[in-house]
Amino acid sequence: MKKIFLSILILFFLINISFAQDTDVIKLPAPQMEIGKPLMQALKLRASTRSFDTTKLSLQHLSNLLWAAYGINRPESGKRTVPSAMNWQEYDVYVVLSKGAYLYDAKENVLKLITKGDIREYCGVQDFVKTAPLNLVYVANFSRVTRVNEEDKLLFVAADCGFIAQNVYLYCASEGLACVVRGMINKEKLPEALKLNSNQKIILAQTVGYPKN
Numbered sequence: 001m002k003k004i005f006l007s008i009l010i011l012f013f014l015i016n017i018s019f020a021q022d023t024d025v026i027k028l029p030a031p032q033m034e035i036g037k038p039l040m041q042a043l044k045l046r047a048s049t050r051s052f053d054t055t056k057l058s059l060q061h062l063s064n065l066l067w068a069a070y071g072i073n074r075p076e077s078g079k080r081t082v083p084s085a086m087n088w089q090e091y092d093v094y095v096v097l098s099k100g101a102y103l104y105d106a107k108e109n110v111l112k113l114i115t116k117g118d119i120r121e122y123c124g125v126q127d128f129v130k131t132a133p134l135n136l137v138y139v140a141n142f143s144r145v146t147r148v149n150e151e152d153k154l155l156f157v158a159a160d161c162g163f164i165a166q167n168v169y170l171y172c173a174s175e176g177l178a179c180v181v182r183g184m185i186n187k188e189k190l191p192e193a194l195k196l197n198s199n200q201k202i203i204l205a206q207t208v209g210y211p212k213n
Contacts, residue, residue, distance in 0.1 A: 026102065026111040029060050031067035036174035046169050049178035052132035052209035061175070062095070062134070063109065065208065068171035069093060069136065069164050072106050080106065082163035085156035090144040091164060094137040094194055096123055101137075101194055115193050122190040123205050124182050132209040137190070138164055143199040161203045168206055178211040 036042070057065075067073075070093050073081045080089065093104040095111055098118050102111035123135035140157045148156065165181045172179040182205050191202060 024113040028063035042174040045173040048180040051212040096135040119193045122186040134208040136206045179208045181206045
């Protein structure tokens, strides 16, 4: 009887460990390629919104959105849905949800946990940032930016970020989501919460969610 009880206890312990590990990595479903409004309609509907419902986005929406933003659309070369100066691919996209902050891994199509807990308030100064279901944080890693002078580094990195943000705008317009890109963040607490190093700099953040009725 003791052996059976011990076996059940060990099994329960192993299941719990496995579950805990699984929550550190969120596997996203494959992005849907055959959805959405035509491009010209999406451009017509593209707009900034600062009023968001608190309803969480589905994993499918999240997968589609992240692929549109910075996914790999040419697996044979590893190139992405946005242009990148000299193919630096210098950006990391951080996904800030109510339960934690994650790093988007486009190659594996997963979210990797960086920080547990709700840090949305660090992603901006406006009240809606704290309650909207999703904040994307665009982080440039300057260790990948080579072969140009300092002035051109800033110019090219800023342009590359604009491409990502615009892809998000177009996806949101196509799928009836609300979004707004922002430059104002908590410059002390957000980098610390995302565990950024000295080569990494937050360029912009973008809030996404369902429009508030």
